[in-house]
Amino acid sequence: MRKLPLIFSGLIFALPAAAQAQEPTTPPNDKVELKDEMPAAKPGGPSPESEPAPPAAPPANNPAPSPVTPATPAAKPAAPPPTNVAGPAVVAQDDSWKFEYHGYIRAPMRVGMGTRPSPTLGGGTTPNYGSGTSLHAPVIPDDQFLSWQSNPHNKTDWAEIYMSLGNSWAKGTVSLQGYNFAEATFSNPVTQLGIAQGYVDLTPDLGYENVRLALRVGAFSNKYGAAGKYDAGEYDTYMFGRTHQSGEALHIDFDADEENSFFIEHGIGAKQPDPNIYNNARFTMLNHLHVGFKHTEAIQFTAHYLNAWTQEEEREGSAGPNQSIVNIPDGHEWVAGLDGRFDLSAFGYFYAAYSHIGLKDAITVSRAIEVIHSSGGGEFGLGVVDNYLGPGCVGDANAPTTVGAGNRSGDPGGCSLGNGGVDTLLAQYEFSVTNFLQQSSGGQKFWGDGQDLYLKLYGMYNKVKSDVADNDGIHKLKYGADLAFAALPWLTAAVRFDRLQPNSRIPEQSFSILSPRLVFKSKWNTHEAITLQYSRYMYNQRTCAQGNPADNGFDAGQTRCVQPPSSPVPPTGFGATNSTQTGMRGAPTTRPDENVFKVEATMWW
Numbered sequence: 001m002r003k004l005p006l007i008f009s010g011l012i013f014a015l016p017a018a019a020q021a022q023e024p025t026t027p028p029n030d031k032v033e034l035k036d037e038m039p040a041a042k043p044g045g046p047s048p049e050s051e052p053a054p055p056a057a058p059p060a061n062n063p064a065p066s067p068v069t070p071a072t073p074a075a076k077p078a079a080p081p082p083t084n085v086a087g088p089a090v091v092a093q094d095d096s097w098k099f100e101y102h103g104y105i106r107a108p109m110r111v112g113m114g115t116r117p118s119p120t121l122g123g124g125t126t127p128n129y130g131s132g133t134s135l136h137a138p139v140i141p142d143d144q145f146l147s148w149q150s151n152p153h154n155k156t157d158w159a160e161i162y163m164s165l166g167n168s169w170a171k172g173t174v175s176l177q178g179y180n181f182a183e184a185t186f187s188n189p190v191t192q193l194g195i196a197q198g199y200v201d202l203t204p205d206l207g208y209e210n211v212r213l214a215l216r217v218g219a220f221s222n223k224y225g226a227a228g229k230y231d232a233g234e235y236d237t238y239m240f241g242r243t244h245q246s247g248e249a250l251h252i253d254f255d256a257d258e259e260n261s262f263f264i265e266h267g268i269g270a271k272q273p274d275p276n277i278y279n280n281a282r283f284t285m286l287n288h289l290h291v292g293f294k295h296t297e298a299i300q301f302t303a304h305y306l307n308a309w310t311q312e313e314e315r316e317g318s319a320g321p322n323q324s325i326v327n328i329p330d331g332h333e334w335v336a337g338l339d340g341r342f343d344l345s346a347f348g349y350f351y352a353a354y355s356h357i358g359l360k361d362a363i364t365v366s367r368a369i370e371v372i373h374s375s376g377g378g379e380f381g382l383g384v385v386d387n388y389l390g391p392g393c394v395g396d397a398n399a400p401t402t403v404g405a406g407n408r409s410g411d412p413g414g415c416s417l418g419n420g421g422v423d424t425l426l427a428q429y430e431f432s433v434t435n436f437l438q439q440s441s442g443g444q445k446f447w448g449d450g451q452d453l454y455l456k457l458y459g460m461y462n463k464v465k466s467d468v469a470d471n472d473g474i475h476k477l478k479y480g481a482d483l484a485f486a487a488l489p490w491l492t493a494a495v496r497f498d499r500l501q502p503n504s505r506i507p508e509q510s511f512s513i514l515s516p517r518l519v520f521k522s523k524w525n526t527h528e529a530i531t532l533q534y535s536r537y538m539y540n541q542r543t544c545a546q547g548n549p550a551d552n553g554f555d556a557g558q559t560r561c562v563q564p565p566s567s568p569v570p571p572t573g574f575g576a577t578n579s580t581q582t583g584m585r586g587a588p589t590t591r592p593d594e595n596v597f598k599v600e601a602t603m604w605w
Contacts, residue, residue: 095169097167103161104158104605106601108601110137110156111137112596113597114133114136114591139591143569144382147382147566149563151498153533154535154596156179160177160196166201171201172201174198175198197218197220199216199217199218210254211254213251214252215250223242225304233351240353241370242369245271247286261294262293269368271284278323280378281366281378282331282364284310290305301338301340305335308365308366331361331364331378335356335369340352350429351428352425353427356422361417362385362419363392372460381567388476391416392416417467420472427458430454432454433453448524450486451488453484455481455484456483458481476502478498495516496514497513497515499512502563508559508561509559510562511540512538516533517534518532527605532599536594536595539561539592541561
């Protein structure tokens with residue numbers, strides 16, 4: 001094999017940049033995920049209790065479409081398992097065609113527990129109906145995956161299958177994905193995503209030992225800014241974006257020497273949203289660029305830039321109340337920033353990132369970019385606009401060319417057209433006691449095949465600039481810790497604590513979650529886990545008080561308590577409808593659960 005001269009690195013960086021179209025380039029966080037297969041157990045994974053890095057995608061919690069406030073069919077369609085390192089998959093040169101099959105299952109039973117009145121029936125002439133304890137589907141503020149308040153304490157169900165056929169040069173992959181398992185709940189076809197992804201990977205041998213190229217074309221999802229070493233991190237989100245589109249992504253690695261390498265990745269894609277007249281999102285284009293440096297397996301820095309924009313004609317039929325916005329300029333959403341990964345040997349693993357989201361009339365941008373718990377700009381209330389800037393504007397029945405009267409962009413308590421930005425800092429640190437003892441004494445890295453005490457610390461901070469006066473300048477902060485003790489090959493005891501402060505101006509909206517759990521497995525490193533968990537939700541203010549709507553510019557009756565997601569999970573999710581949560585759960589306002597129990601099965605292959 002020939003050794004390509006270093007001067008070729010200049011060409012490597014120049015060619016993909018020249019191929020970009022229309023909008024500025026976009027540097028995301030991680031490389032294109034061109035490796036579909038993952039190890040059976042997390043290689044060197046933190047805690048034997050934690051999931052390895054399967055092709056696991058977070059659960060899709062999006063609400064099913066409703067006549068007025070529909071939601072996207074899938075909160076988070078999964079992509080091939082992330083590797084979070086630069087470079088395409090290293091594949092032995094083999095021209096024989098082979099079939100590969102990978103999958104992931106998460107199947108929880110979740111039960112919320114509360115109290116209910118126990119009245120007599122028939123005016124007191126018959127006995128009451130029994131216990132004052134209520135058992136129901138959980139009503140919790142972190143149940144919507146595409147919400148800033150999302151936390152992985154009580155994830156919903158999710159399953160996915162990846163089937164591939166290929167050789168060392170080419171591989172075709174199709175994925176099947178879905179949630180809301182019909183055997184355990186009502187049947188909802190919207191949640192069965194069916195064939196979610198289909199794409200082809202090309203990994204040709206360029207004839208140089210220090211240069212590798214990988215091209216992916218089709219309908220697929222790549223991830224940039226995952227905090228975990230082998231997964232999406234403790235918040236299960238992406239600092240720069242998870243792309244949802246059809247298009248292409250080109251990734252090139254170049255080894256400067258045996259320890260240092262550079263990589264560049266560029267992609268162009270398009271996303272077609274749900275054409276429902278209640279959806280503000282329109283056909284969206286995506287352009288993105290990522291450039292990085294890697295030193296052995298110890299250090300990796302990546303710069304990211306992603307740009308999504310719309311320039312579609314107005315959607316027909318948008319003229320009724322609360323329908324999609326019309327007569328506004330083309331929307332733009334761009335994300336830029338830098339992240340770093342550090343394998344600290346005996347001292348663990350550390351990830352840190354900064355990202356800036358810029359928004360201009362972004363209420364029309366669909367979910368081409370899923371970033372910091374949000375799906376695009378304004379798609380069905382699940383985007384950055386509703387999650388950070390304020391409630392997204394909708395059309396006015398009397399004047400469809402403007403936003404609703406008394407609810408205009410820029411007014412206190414008004415609505416947002418998607419003008420502003422979000423600055424975000426995120427960090428995650430992982431430490432294994434057994435790994436520290438082994439490596440500090442000159443031994444090998446600990447791979448999870450023995451007793452261990454494992455700690456994860458993590459946090460995310462957001463500063464918001466918004467065209468809604470009530471949201472402009474607010475700060476959001478959440479942080480937590482997860483401590484796990486792998487005591488036996490089949491038993492791990494753990495506890496997780498999270499604190500969430502959604503609005504720096506309204507401390508009554510803050511809450512905490514404490515979740516002790518037991519995890520059962522067949523051996524130290526395996527493919528399956530059964531989890532028993534109890535979660536205690538602790539609210540600064542659980543129930544909203546009724547009163548004068550004017551209180552320092554805020555609605556005193558509705559904002560000074562814990563808030564539901566901007567787009568709740570119907571029909572029984574927190575904030576879905578008052579009729580499902582008043583009365584027995586705390587009339588006259590909604591009231592979330594304090595106690596949730598879970599039995600969960602997970603498996604990956």
